[in-house]
Amino acid sequence: MSLATLRKRIGAAIADPRLIAAVQGATRKKVGQRLEGMKVLRDGEALRDLAADVKRHTLDHLPEYLEQFTGNVRRLGGEVHFAADAAAARTVIQQIARQHDASLCVKAKSMTTEEVHLNGALEDIGVEVWETDLGEFIVQLDKDRPSHIITPIIHKTRQQVAETMARELGCELTDDPQALTDIARRFLRDKFRRADLGVVGVNFAIAENGAFCLVTNEGNARMCMSRPRTLIALMGIEKVIPRMRDLSVLLKLVARATTGQPLGIYTSLIHGPRRADDPDGPENLHIVLLDNGRSGIWASEFREVLACIRCGACLNACPVYQNIGGHAYDSVYPGPIGSLVTPLLAGMRHGSELARASSLCGACRDACPVKIDIPNLLVKVRAANVQRQSLAKRIGMRFWRWAMLMPPAYGLGQRGLAWLARWRGRPSERGDRRWLTQLGPNNPWMLQRDLPVPNDGSFRQRWARLRWDAGDRGGHA
Numbered sequence: 001m002s003l004a005t006l007r008k009r010i011g012a013a014i015a016d017p018r019l020i021a022a023v024q025g026a027t028r029k030k031v032g033q034r035l036e037g038m039k040v041l042r043d044g045e046a047l048r049d050l051a052a053d054v055k056r057h058t059l060d061h062l063p064e065y066l067e068q069f070t071g072n073v074r075r076l077g078g079e080v081h082f083a084a085d086a087a088a089a090r091t092v093i094q095q096i097a098r099q100h101d102a103s104l105c106v107k108a109k110s111m112t113t114e115e116v117h118l119n120g121a122l123e124d125i126g127v128e129v130w131e132t133d134l135g136e137f138i139v140q141l142d143k144d145r146p147s148h149i150i151t152p153i154i155h156k157t158r159q160q161v162a163e164t165m166a167r168e169l170g171c172e173l174t175d176d177p178q179a180l181t182d183i184a185r186r187f188l189r190d191k192f193r194r195a196d197l198g199v200v201g202v203n204f205a206i207a208e209n210g211a212f213c214l215v216t217n218e219g220n221a222r223m224c225m226s227r228p229r230t231l232i233a234l235m236g237i238e239k240v241i242p243r244m245r246d247l248s249v250l251l252k253l254v255a256r257a258t259t260g261q262p263l264g265i266y267t268s269l270i271h272g273p274r275r276a277d278d279p280d281g282p283e284n285l286h287i288v289l290l291d292n293g294r295s296g297i298w299a300s301e302f303r304e305v306l307a308c309i310r311c312g313a314c315l316n317a318c319p320v321y322q323n324i325g326g327h328a329y330d331s332v333y334p335g336p337i338g339s340l341v342t343p344l345l346a347g348m349r350h351g352s353e354l355a356r357a358s359s360l361c362g363a364c365r366d367a368c369p370v371k372i373d374i375p376n377l378l379v380k381v382r383a384a385n386v387q388r389q390s391l392a393k394r395i396g397m398r399f400w401r402w403a404m405l406m407p408p409a410y411g412l413g414q415r416g417l418a419w420l421a422r423w424r425g426r427p428s429e430r431g432d433r434r435w436l437t438q439l440g441p442n443n444p445w446m447l448q449r450d451l452p453v454p455n456d457g458s459f460r461q462r463w464a465r466l467r468w469d470a471g472d473r474g475g476h477a
């Protein structure tokens with residue numbers, strides 16, 4: 001996305017008061033809930049440090065833990081597939097669906113499936129697909145896109161949800177949340193009952209025993225995993241953690257960071273396909289491990305980004321996200337972490353401008369349960385973006401750097417700028433002190449900033465004059 005497009009999208013978002021009211025109300029409430037939830041922990045900071053250590057240790061040994069995890073999944077009777085990119089993930093999942101003659105798929109909320117655009121791929125081979133998370137279900141009915149990684153319809157008001165459901169399901173128009181939930185539940189129950197394929201994401205995959213964990217608040221993921229005969233879990237390769245005891249650390253934080261809850265209401269662990277004496281569960285279990293740019297991130301200076309546990313706290317805390325919502329980012333992953341993940345997964349040509357959509361205030365870093373230094377990484381993306389820019393800009397930046405490190409050159413530049421300001425500014429004649437805009441009338445950076453016209457030379461000139469007047473004609477100040 002170009003900077004001009006990003007600006008246009010932000011402008012459109014800001015101009016929609018209903019959107020901004022919905023996003024601000026929800027995000028600010030969630031920030032309050034997170035702070036309250038963290039307060040009751042005996043030592044929340046130590047727990048965050050421990051969680052950060054778990055994720056960083058895992059990333060440092062990622063190949064070993066992935067091998068251990070896949071070995072254990074196979075030992076339990078599951079099948080493991082590797083997908084190098086989104087297209088490969090779609091193909092392998094289509095193959096699995098065909099292999100099991102699937103015709104109706106129920107899906108739990110999963111940003112990874114959004115990332116690979118899975119729904120369309122399944123529909124292309126004749127599989128009916130239903131999102132079963134309530135927010136995702138509304139998004140699907142409305143032919144919209146999620147605007148938050150945890151709260152997909154954060155941008156919608158209750159009235160909008162009511163209108164969508166009445167229009168698409170032919171039900172009565174009501175904005176009573178209980179009534180709306182009941183309507184959705186009745187509709188989806190039938191889909192759960194008839195589904196022959198379940199697709200879920202993965203919150204954490206445990207290397208030592210081959211289990212994987214899902215955290216939800218609606219119980220729909222549990223239905224997706226227990227009812228259909230075939231289950232596909234699509235997970236990014238970074239979701240693996242070493243041991244069950246590491247899971248307990250991360251579970252204490254993930255829901256708390258999202259909504260302030262001590263634990264997600266439904267925390268499910270799947271440990272292989274159904275065994276003979278199990279009351280329910282999938283007969284066929286397929287785990288698809290997705291790379292799609294992650295190994296490139298892993299090998300780069302941005303490895304820390306892969307520690308993300310997708311709690312959404314940084315989105316809620318971000319003053320930019322609060323004021324523009326998620327669609328302005330035009331990415332599956334919006335907000336501060338999305339501004340990193342998007343260009344890193346898709347390549348710097350796609351979305352590196354998003355790194356500018358940050359004031360670098362640090363609210364995201366303070367909110368992050370695994371202490372990812374998002375502002376620092378955003379600055380690195382900005383720096384990498386500069387490297388891609390035009391030769392003229394790069395030469396200009398190099399010249400600037402050289403001048404800043406050379407006092408005589410800096411002084412010369414300062415005198416030149418002061419001369420230019422006095423020449424172009426001349427407030428008494430123009431009645432306009434925004435002289436920078438005269439140099440680039442169409443440059444928005446200059447429209448919002450100005451450099452005061454110096455009245456009496458630079459600081460260095462005035463300092464030299466003072467010293468001279470004080471009789472210091474050669475000694476040190």
Ligand code: SF4
Pocket residue numbers: 257307308309310311312313314315337364367368369370371372
């Ligand atoms: S970067 Fe941190 S705060 Fe943001 S979604 Fe990931 S884990 Fe949560």
